[in-house]
Amino acid sequence: MPKLSLRQVITLGVALGITLPALLLGSLVLKERHERELALRIGEPMAQYAQLLSSAMAMPIWNVDKAVAKQLVDSVMRNPDVVELTVMDEFGNVFVSAEENTRRRGTVLRQQRGVNLDGRPIGMVTVALSTARIEQQWWGDFAQLGLALLAQVGVSFLLVFLLVDRRVVRPLYKLQLATAKLARGELEQPLDWHRRDEIGSLALGLDQMRAALGALIAERDIKNADLRQELHDRLQAEEALRLTDAKFKAIFHASPLAMTVSRHAPGHPIVDINDAGLRQFGGSREMRLGQSHGLLWRRARDQAHALEVIEHTGEIKGFEAWLRRIGDQAGDEDDNAILCEISGRMVALGSEQLIILVLEDVTERKRAAEMIWNQANFDRLTGLPNRHLFQERLEQEMAEAAREGRSLALVFFDLDLFKEVNDTLGHEMGDVLLQEAARRLRVGVRQNDLLARLGGDEFTLILSGLADIGDVHQIVQDALERLVEPFVLGGQQVHISTSAGVTFYPQDATLVETLLKNADQAMYAAKSQGRNRYNVFTPSMQDAAQKRMRLINDLRVAMAEKQFSIHYQPIVDLRTGQVHKAEALIRWRHPVEGLVSPADFIPIAEETGMIVELGDWVFREAVKQVAAWRRTHHPQFQVSVNVSPMQFRNEGIDQASWLAHLSAMGVPGQGVLVEITEGLLMDAGHNVSGQLQVFRQAGIGLSLDDFGTGYSSLSYLKKFDIDFLKIDQSFVRNLTTDPDDMALCNVIIVMAHTLGLKVVAEGVETPAQRDLLAAAGCDYGQGYLFARPAPAGEMPFALPMAGLNRP
Ligand SMILES: Nc1nc2c(ncn2[C@@H]2O[C@@H]3COP(=O)(O)O[C@H]4[C@@H](O)[C@H](n5cnc6c(=O)[nH]c(N)nc65)O[C@@H]4COP(=O)(O)O[C@H]3[C@H]2O)c(=O)[nH]1
The missing domain is CATH 3.30.70.270 (Reverse transcriptase/Diguanylate cyclase domain)
Structure with missing residues (x-):
């Protein structure tokens, strides 16, 4: 059903409310009047006519007097409503009749009545009347009534409409607009309404409601704003809390250090343990949660101690204790245990006291530190x-x-x-x-x-x-x-x-x-x-040490300033007294100290490495000298050069350049003897052997210095193809007094000869020593008896062997 506006409903209502009763009532009145008219103007005359004719026709019919009958009929036919009038005899034949067909319109009513004579039926009268004239008149009345009604309804409707529209519909519409405004929340403008009727009251109420609503809304808005702010704040706080919580969780679990949270209550149940903690101590989170923290400790007393510290100070720092993995037995001294550095604190969360511990596995670090410490210490x-x-x-x-x-x-x-x-x-x-x-x-x-x-x-x-x-x-x-x-x-x-x-x-x-x-x-x-x-x-040692330091410095200066020279000491053939050999001995003329003994500065030169340069210089000088002596004195002249073990080590000798120097000087290898010590030979080092081999291949002879003071090992003599043995002067010194030394010298000489080596006796100072050595078969002698080491120019080439006592 279409939705109707209030105006339409009211209009319809007024229209129907006025029109319908008027129409209904009018219709009823008209109908009743119409029926009365019908009865009065049709029914009654028709009955009268039938009655009248039935009695009036008896005689004419009897007398067959049609004229009278006709007169009677015509008089009745004068009624404009009579349509037909028929009189029949007793045989049913039409005695007389009249008919006016033009009047035959509308409803035609008939009535028959018998014609009796003396109680005997002799005919029948039929009267038919048309209602058309009455109905026409009725319809005219009806139309009049309808028009009157219509006018009345129209006026009423107009009045009601105007009234309703002005007094109800419009105000209502205004109210509707106002409520629509209210509905839209436009509450600022008051309702401009001054009527005192119900709608006015309603409007007033509505305006009050608007005002109240406005106030309420304003209040609500304030509250809403507050609520929104509160909500916003709370959401923010919640978000912050959530973030903090998430952050805490993330940090807690992402922490590479094991962390536990336990309740400070009997048994210290674990409330939380991070992933690193599970990795470190084993077990699942489900298993660990609720478990006593004591299960993590290897020794209960460590835990008790840690708890005591936390209880008293609220925290613990850098406490070291052994903790255990899942499956370890308490107190086990196994490798599985973890040494932890424990830090943590007690925190209050609501009514609960929680202990948060960071358990850093320092086992490896400690071990490494210990190892490093051991290595360092x-x-x-x-x-x-x-x-x-x-x-x-x-x-x-x-x-x-x-x-x-x-x-x-x-x-x-x-x-x-x-x-x-x-x-x-x-x-x-x-x-x-x-x-x-x-x-x-x-x-x-x-x-x-x-x-x-x-x-x-x-x-x-x-x-x-x-x-x-x-x-x-x-x-x-x-x-x-x-x-x-x-x-x-x-x-x-x-x-x-x-x-x-x-x-x-x-x-x-x-x-x-x-x-x-x-x-x-x-x-x-x-x-x-x-x-x-x-x-x-003693303090004097300090002086000696200082002197030594000075010597080192001076030696450096001496190297730079070439304060060295070479003295030569002849090596005398004990059989002939001839001098075809000499030993080169370095000398240092100190600008202040005067001559410094090689025994004092060679060890320092060795310690400081300066020996390499020094030895090189001696070799070159000695080669130059032997070249000269080979020319001037004897073509086979040979000079011994002391070569320190230090020179052999660490590639101190540039052998190629030494050999080059020899050939540059025109001196064959045989012109030089390299004097080495026993200690050097005993070094099985490949390097030293190789260098000796190079010398040998170049024809350079090898002489073993200070023989008898060290290991005196014979095997080395053979192995390294030594040419000369030099008996240390300490044996020679006591030759005449100590029979043991004499015996030793004898043994050395015999042994050397057996191995094909020549023997040089060092430190020969007396003719007796010389004689004994000569008698023992010693090949050469060297010592103050013959000559002290002296500059090359003072070399004595032939020495009188006066008093030589050969067996
Ligand atoms: N008491 C006594 N001593 C005698 C006698 N005859 C010679 N001497 C000394 O005995 C030492 C023999 O040399 P060395 O045993 O090779 O012992 C040498 C040698 O090992 C070393 N040396 C000398 N010059 C050089 C050198 O150029 N290079 C190297 N590496 N060492 C050298 O210094 C050491 C000491 O040399 P110097 O003082 O010249 O001492 C020399 C020499 O002067 C004697 O009859 N009685």
């Missing part, structure tokens, strides 16, 4: 503390001794001849020797003392808490005695000795450096005083 070979730890400990011990007002002794040990063993038997044997020496030194060391290896063959001992300084002498003496015992290296017995230096704190020095220097100087003094002994530091 201990000598790998001997397992003794190294120089670094030694120095640290020395400083500590000195500080402690100072606090307690007591002394300590510092001892330096240096193995004599270690270098020789190392060079001779190889580094492996050298290492074994060092290990064994360390073991022997350790024997006499008390718990409070510190034995360290400074490097190479240097050991040091800190003797602290000395009751009596005299004890030190005994301790050091015992150590030296233990070290002089033979060492068995690779099945071979080796003898070494040790030199030691002792100094005291605070008597000799109060500074670490000075104390170290003192011990070194005392040891150095012991070494230079013949080894296998110890010296206690």
Whole structure:
């Protein structure tokens, strides 16, 4: 059904409300009037006519008087409503009739009535009347009534419409607009309404409602704004909280360090454990959550201690304890346990106290640190503390001794001849020797003392808490005695000795450096005083050390300023007295000190490496000299040149250039003898052998210096194809007095000859020595008896062999 507006409904209602009752009522009235008219104007006349005719026609019919009958009929026919009138006789024949067909319109009503004469039916009268005229009249009335009604309805409708429109519809429409405004929330403008009727009240109410609503809305808006702000703030706070929570979770789980959160309650159940924690301690989160934190600790007392610290201070830092992985037994000393550095704190969360712990696995770090510390502080070979730890400990011990007002002794040990063993038997044997020496030194060391290896063959001992300084002498003496015992290296017995230096704190020095220097100087003094002994530091040693330092500096200057020269000492043929050989001996004329002995500066040149340059210079000078002597004196003249082991090591000799120099000087290899020491030969090093081989191939002879003082090993003589043996002057010196030395010289000479070597006796000072040597078959002699080393120009080429007592 179409939706109708109020105006339409009211209009329709008014129209229907007025029109329908009027029409209904009018229709009823008209109908009733119409029926009355019909009865009055048709029904009654028709009955009268029938009645009248039935009685009036009796005689005419009887008398068959049609004229009378006709008159009667015509008189009735004068009624304009009569349509037909028929009178029939008793036989049913039309006696008389009249008919007016023009009147036959509308409804035609009929009535019949019998004609009786004396009670005997003699005919029948039929009267028919048309209602058309009455109906026409009725319809006219009806139309009049309709028009009147229509006018009335129209006016009423107009009035009602105008009234309703003005008083109801429009105000309602206005109200509707107002409510629509309200609905749209336009509440500012008040309703302009001044009527006092119901709609006015409604409008007033509506306006009040608007005002109230406005106030409410304003209030609501304020509240809403507040709520929105609050909501916004809360959302932000929630977001922040969520982010914080997410961040915390992310950090918690992404942390590479194991973390646990446990309740501070009996059993300390784990509330949370991060991924690193699960990786570190094993197990699943489900398994770990709720589990007692105590299950992570290897020792309950560690946990108790940590908890005590947290309870008292609220936190714990850098606490170290062993924790265990899943499956480890409490208290197990297994490799699986994890050393953790534990930090954490107690936090209050609501009514709960939580303990958050960070359990950093430091097992590897500790192990590595320990290893690094060991590497940094201990000598790998001997397992003794190294120089670094030694120095640290020395400083500590000195500080402690100072606090307690007591002394300590510092001892330096240096193995004599270690270098020789190392060079001779190889580094492996050298290492074994060092290990064994360390073991022997350790024997006499008390718990409070510190034995360290400074490097190479240097050991040091800190003797602290000395009751009596005299004890030190005994301790050091015992150590030296233990070290002089033979060492068995690779099945071979080796003898070494040790030199030691002792100094005291605070008597000799109060500074670490000075104390170290003192011990070194005392040891150095012991070494230079013949080894296998110890010296206690004295201030004069300091002078010696300073002198040595000066010497080193001066030597450098001497090198630059060419302060060296070469003296030659003849090597005399003991059978003929002829001089076809000489030894080149370097001399240093110090601008202040005068002549400095090679015995003093060669070792320093060796230590500092300057020997390489020096040796090279000597060789070249000697070659020049031999070239001259070969020309002027004897074509076979030969000069021995001392070549230090230091020169052989580290490619100190430029052999190609030496050989080139020889040929440049026109001197064959045979013009030079290289004097080497036994120690060098005992070095099985490929490098040294190779160099010796090169010399041999060039025809250069090899002479073994100081024979008898070292190992005196015969096998080397053969192996290296040595030409000359030089018997050390220490044997020659005692030849006449010590029968042992004489015997030894004899043995050396016989043995050398057996091997095809010539023998040179060094340090021949007396004719008796010369005679004994000659008698023993010694080939050559060298010594002050014949000539002291002197400049080349003073070389005596022939020496009188007066008094030579040959057997
Ligand atoms: N008491 C005594 N001594 C005698 C006698 N005859 C000779 N001498 C000394 O004995 C040393 C012999 O030389 P060396 O054993 O090779 O011992 C040499 C040698 O090892 C070394 N040396 C000398 N010159 C050189 C050199 O140019 N290079 C190297 N590497 N070492 C050299 O210095 C050492 C000492 O040389 P110098 O002082 O010249 O000492 C020389 C010589 O002067 C004597 O009858 N009695």
